[in-house]
Amino acid sequence: MEIKICGMTNRDDVRLAMDLGVDYVGFVLYPPSPRAVTALELVRLVDQLPSGLKRVGVFVNAMRSEVEQVAADAGLYAVQLHGDEDPVAFEGFPGLVWRAVRLATGSAPVPDPAGWKAHRYVVDAAVVGRYGGTGVRVDDASACALASRFPILLAGGLTPDNVQAAIRMVRPLGVDVAGGVEQCPGRKDPDRLRRFVEAVRNIDKTAGAVDG
Numbered sequence: 001m002e003i004k005i006c007g008m009t010n011r012d013d014v015r016l017a018m019d020l021g022v023d024y025v026g027f028v029l030y031p032p033s034p035r036a037v038t039a040l041e042l043v044r045l046v047d048q049l050p051s052g053l054k055r056v057g058v059f060v061n062a063m064r065s066e067v068e069q070v071a072a073d074a075g076l077y078a079v080q081l082h083g084d085e086d087p088v089a090f091e092g093f094p095g096l097v098w099r100a101v102r103l104a105t106g107s108a109p110v111p112d113p114a115g116w117k118a119h120r121y122v123v124d125a126a127v128v129g130r131y132g133g134t135g136v137r138v139d140d141a142s143a144c145a146l147a148s149r150f151p152i153l154l155a156g157g158l159t160p161d162n163v164q165a166a167i168r169m170v171r172p173l174g175v176d177v178a179g180g181v182e183q184c185p186g187r188k189d190p191d192r193l194r195r196f197v198e199a200v201r202n203i204d205k206t207a208g209a210v211d212g
Contacts, residue, residue, distance in 0.1 A: 001167065001200050002174025004056065004122075004153055005193065007035035009186040011045060016190055018053060020197045023174065025053065026080065029070060030060040034185035035178060039070045046074055056080050056098065064089050071095055080122060087116045098153075101146070102126035105139040113150050121146070122176050125156040135179045137162075140169040147172045160195035164203045175200060 005017045006026030017025050027042050028035045037045065046055060054077040059067050061083035067090075071079050078096035090097055099118035101109045104126035113121050123143050125136035137157035146152055147170050155176035158166060163175060179185070181193040 001172075001203065002153065003197060003200055004174065004176040005178070005181065005188070006056075006058065006155075006176055007033075007178035007182070007186060008045075008188075009035060009037055009041075011049070013188040013193075014045070014049060014053075016188065016193060018050070020194060021201075022197060023054060024056050024077065026056045026058055026176070026178070027074075028058045029062070030058065030082070039073065042070070042074045051075065054078075058082055058100075061085060064093070068094065078119060080120075082122075084111075087111075091117075096120075098122055100124060101152075103138050103142050103146070105142060109142075109146060113146065119151070120173070121150045121152045122155050123147075123152045123172070137166070140166065143170045143172070158196075160192055160199050163196060163199050167200070167203055 003022040004024035004026055005022050008014050008025050008027050014025055027037050029039060030036055055074060056078045057070055057076045058080045067079050078098050080098040080100060082100040096119040098120040099113065099116045100122045101113050103109050103123055110126060123138055123146055125138045135157050143154060151173045153174040153176040154166060154170050154172040158175055158177045159180040177196060181188055181196050183189045
């Protein structure tokens with residue numbers, strides 16, 4: 001079960017996530033977000049971190065040229081597109097592309113994941129006027145249907161207390177959390193972060209015992 005901790009803004013939080021063995025850390029490059037960092041801040045932030053750390057940059061309606069430049073400067077593992085981007089504009093992108101998908105109960109996912117050739121699909125709740133970071137849980141049945149067809153990371157309203165139940169219901173490839181492990185936007189709560197990772201890893205162990 002993959003784990004991505006998103007909305008990173010400072011080196012201490014990134015190092016703690018690394019120590020806990022998470023798979024990805026995410027950085028939001030979207031100025032309206034309370035968790036936003038600039039491209040320069042991101043480069044400075046990751047400059048002294050191990051090169052093997054899988055960094056994901058989150059972009060909303062940025063030009064491809066800008067996304068490519070930030071990805072190169074910050075050594076991003078993948079870019080996560082969270083806005084209304086045109087898949088044609090990102091064809092042949094020189095790196096891994098993740099696509100955020102907004103999901104409302106009883107409605108088709110937006111955008112249609114079948115229209116993208118993405119490495120991962122981050123499934124979040126659809127909230128009018130918001131591109132992500134809603135803190136709202138997605139409909140489990142709808143997310144489960146997507147998880148059966150695409151490699152998804154489940155996002156939206158996950159916490160240390162509900163993540164195991166969400167995983168059992170949806171069966172995603174992984175989970176993605178920001179607000180559910182924070183003291184305030186952009187600042188992680190060490191205890192909540194540890195408990196979140198432990199909850200996910202414990203369900204991994206349970207699944208391994210059953211599978212074995």
